[in-house]
Amino acid sequence: MITLSQRKTIPLRLTLLTPVVAIALTLVIGAVIFATLGYHPGEALYQFFVAPISRPDQVADLFVKACPLIIIASGLVFAYRANVWNIGAEGQMILGAMFGGWVALTFPDLSGWVMMPAMIAMGMLGGFLWAMIPAILKTRFNTNEILVSLMLTYVAALLIDWTVRGPWRDPMSFGFPLSPMYADAALITRVYLPGFGHLGGLHWGVIGALVIAVAAWFVLARTLTGFQVKVMGDAPRAGRFAGFNPSLVTIMVLGISGAAAGLAGMVEVSANMGQLQPEISFGYGFTAIIVAFLARLNPLAVIGAGLIVALAELGGDSAQIALGMPKVVTGVFKGILLFMLLAGETFNRFHVRLKMPVTAVREVSDA
Amino acid sequence: MLEQLLLTVLMTSVPLIFAATGELVAERSGVLNLGVEGMMLMGAVGAFATAFGTGNLWLAIIVGGLAGALTGGVFALFALGFATNQVATGLALTIFGTGLSGLVGAPLVGHAIDGLPQITIPVLSNLPFVGALLFSLDPMAYLAVALLAGVAWFLKRTRGGLVLRAVGDNHDSAHALGYSVLRVRLLAVLFGGMMAGLGGAYLPLMLTPHWAEGMTAGRGWIALALVVFASWLPWRVLVGALIFGGITIMQLAGQARGWTVPSQFLSMLPYLATIAVLVVISRNREFSLANFPSCLGRVFHAGK
Numbered sequence: 050m051i052t053l054s055q056r057k058t059i060p061l062r063l064t065l066l067t068p069v070v071a072i073a074l075t076l077v078i079g080a081v082i083f084a085t086l087g088y089h090p091g092e093a094l095y096q097f098f099v100a101p102i103s104r105p106d107q108v109a110d111l112f113v114k115a116c117p118l119i120i121i122a123s124g125l126v127f128a129y130r131a132n133v134w135n136i137g138a139e140g141q142m143i144l145g146a147m148f149g150g151w152v153a154l155t156f157p158d159l160s161g162w163v164m165m166p167a168m169i170a171m172g173m174l175g176g177f178l179w180a181m182i183p184a185i186l187k188t189r190f191n192t193n194e195i196l197v198s199l200m201l202t203y204v205a206a207l208l209i210d211w212t213v214r215g216p217w218r219d220p221m222s223f224g225f226p227l228s229p230m231y232a233d234a235a236l237i238t239r240v241y242l243p244g245f246g247h248l249g250g251l252h253w254g255v256i257g258a259l260v261i262a263v264a265a266w267f268v269l270a271r272t273l274t275g276f277q278v279k280v281m282g283d284a285p286r287a288g289r290f291a292g293f294n295p296s297l298v299t300i301m302v303l304g305i306s307g308a309a310a311g312l313a314g315m316v317e318v319s320a321n322m323g324q325l326q327p328e329i330s331f332g333y334g335f336t337a338i339i340v341a342f343l344a345r346l347n348p349l350a351v352i353g354a355g356l357i358v359a360l361a362e363l364g365g366d367s368a369q370i371a372l373g374m375p376k377v378v379t380g381v382f383k384g385i386l387l388f389m390l391l392a393g394e395t396f397n398r399f400h401v402r403l404k405m406p407v408t409a410v411r412e413v414s415d416a
Numbered sequence: 417m418l419e420q421l422l423l424t425v426l427m428t429s430v431p432l433i434f435a436a437t438g439e440l441v442a443e444r445s446g447v448l449n450l451g452v453e454g455m456m457l458m459g460a461v462g463a464f465a466t467a468f469g470t471g472n473l474w475l476a477i478i479v480g481g482l483a484g485a486l487t488g489g490v491f492a493l494f495a496l497g498f499a500t501n502q503v504a505t506g507l508a509l510t511i512f513g514t515g516l517s518g519l520v521g522a523p524l525v526g527h528a529i530d531g532l533p534q535i536t537i538p539v540l541s542n543l544p545f546v547g548a549l550l551f552s553l554d555p556m557a558y559l560a561v562a563l564l565a566g567v568a569w570f571l572k573r574t575r576g577g578l579v580l581r582a583v584g585d586n587h588d589s590a591h592a593l594g595y596s597v598l599r600v601r602l603l604a605v606l607f608g609g610m611m612a613g614l615g616g617a618y619l620p621l622m623l624t625p626h627w628a629e630g631m632t633a634g635r636g637w638i639a640l641a642l643v644v645f646a647s648w649l650p651w652r653v654l655v656g657a658l659i660f661g662g663i664t665i666m667q668l669a670g671q672a673r674g675w676t677v678p679s680q681f682l683s684m685l686p687y688l689a690t691i692a693v694l695v696v697i698s699r700n701r702e703f704s705l706a707n708f709p710s711c712l713g714r715v716f717h718a719g720k
Contacts, residue, residue: 339511378519388500
């Protein structure tokens with residue numbers, strides 16, 4: 050029997066230690082699972098966490114992989130802080146890619162100075178509008194946002210599938226479900242470092258992602274908007290007494306997280322693919338949920354968390370190639386990591402003891 | 417022809433009946449477990465591996481249920497033992513279950529098994545129309561309805577059911593009366609996991625005789641929506657599951673007949689219907705919240 054008693058204060062070292070311990074435990078449990086399934090655990094962990102970043106350009110590619118995760122998680126932090134459960138970022142990301150793609154494909158002759166801002170705005174609008182569906186249904190009809198935002202992810206995946214096989218298919222694609230290539234002005238370019246040249250696939254979207262994370266931190270920590278979000282999540286009653294409108298906060302946080310996801314979708318396509326495809330995301334919208342939690346819902350920490358989770362994603366590829374593991378094994382790691390982080394949260398807030406259930410006497414906190 | 421169509425509707429709804437009934441029990445005890453999809457997948461891969469390895473389909477059903485319950489146990493360890501946030505823990509369980517089932521099932525991809533045999537009930541199955549529909553189904557379909565009936569009876573007519581509902585409606589009072597909130601919830605979550613596992617097992621054993629990664633395709637989430645649709649009353653789960661089975665089959669039939677609507681839009685129907693139904697149900701608060709477990713999703717720990 051596990052008994053919990055509340056701590057009066059949370060020591061800083063615990064706050065910092067939790068993610069580290071969670072990651073360490075995830076590795077141990079992962080190793081045990083690998084061994085059970087007949088893989089050499091050391092070799093598997095090496096392929097997962099060391100092999101993908103053994104050269105500088107691979108480190109740059111790690112940032113590229115983390116880019117959509119950081120952008121999406123920076124937005125999700127707002128929703129989760131306000132206790133609004135947007136788990137449809139995957140679908141919002143797809144809509145952002147489609148709205149951005151619409152600009153690129155419909156107006157291929159725009160100059161770069163018009164094209165890129167228009168694509169950014171439309172990408173954000175796409176994700177924003179898709180997130181407004183659960184937002185309005187929740188505030189108007191009290192409909193569960195978890196289920197609606199998730200169902201819309203399946204709808205979004207089918208929608209993009211239809212566009213690239215139907216109206217937006219490139220007539221020159223030999224029947225492949227691909228849109229025409231974007232014009233050069235619609236592509237996000239790689240970063241050119243003087244003296245180094247290009248470093249892996251490092252593109253300007255990565256720089257943008259870092260800026261977005263910092264901006265999200267500023268809004269959340271230093272503005273009234275951020276304060277409203279936090280109050281509505283931690284003490285909704287107090288928020289109502291203070292005159293905050295809960296519906297407005299719900300719409301706002303869903304809008305922010307949707308717009309961020311939409312932007313991530315547009316950036317991902319424009320920087321890495323250059324055309325729309327049936328699959329543009331590979332689960333980034335779901336993985337970003339873990340990033341947000343690993344960062345303990347702090348946008349600045351999202352950057353580091355995004356890099357760590359991106360490493361596990363790249364590790365999945367590397368383990369697939371080197372050891373023939375199925376790609377889904379990354380999901381095992383991600384799931385365990387999220388479990389460990391959540392349990393770590395409990396160890397922060399409570400004294401945890403293992404006890405025989407003798408009596409149901411209330412624990413007296415001795416913190 | 418119509419008989420065949422209706423039969424497929426029934427079969428499509430069986431996994432939903434299992435999973436939604438299990439989740440309903442967990443939710444009535446106050447636990448929101450969003451990991452249904454992950455538990456179903458573990459049940460599916462467990463059942464398929466057993467059927468493929470031993471050829472024993474009865475054993476496969478049992479293993480499917482056990483795999484689901486075990487996965488539910490992981491949820492219970494964190495959400496109940498460590499009092500973690502239930503929404504996030506459920507998501508973790510779905511991610512974990514999807515990954516682990518894919519890993520375990522990787523060597524099984526591409527193999528096929530024989531499905532479950534029909535059980536024809538003598539005399540009754542000779543009745544025109546209903547005979548083929550209701551009295552010559554597979555054993556798991558009967559089991560699903562039997563378990564649903566059992567749950568309805570248990571919740572409404574037994575002392576245990578009363579305790580379970582009390583724990584879900586007000587865990588502090590139940591605790592003060594001397595009931596072990598966490599033990600009740602643990603049992604409810606394990607039962608929910610077993611039911612999700614059985615629902616998952618039905619997929620490879622009856623619907624498609626092979627294993628594929630993520631083969632539940634969102635059924636776990638639809639089961640969660642069904643519980644809301646049923647407004648936490650067991651028999652309404654049956655109605656909801658049949659409606660969703662009908663919509664799924666309708667779009668498949670539409671695709672087969674070459675309706676001019678692009679197939680992607682037909683495939684959206686079950687998801688859009690789920691949203692539409694959720695809106696219709698939840699806008700009527702009196703109806704939707706009459707049996708709502710007030711402590712749903714709220715963390716309980718005895719030592720405050």
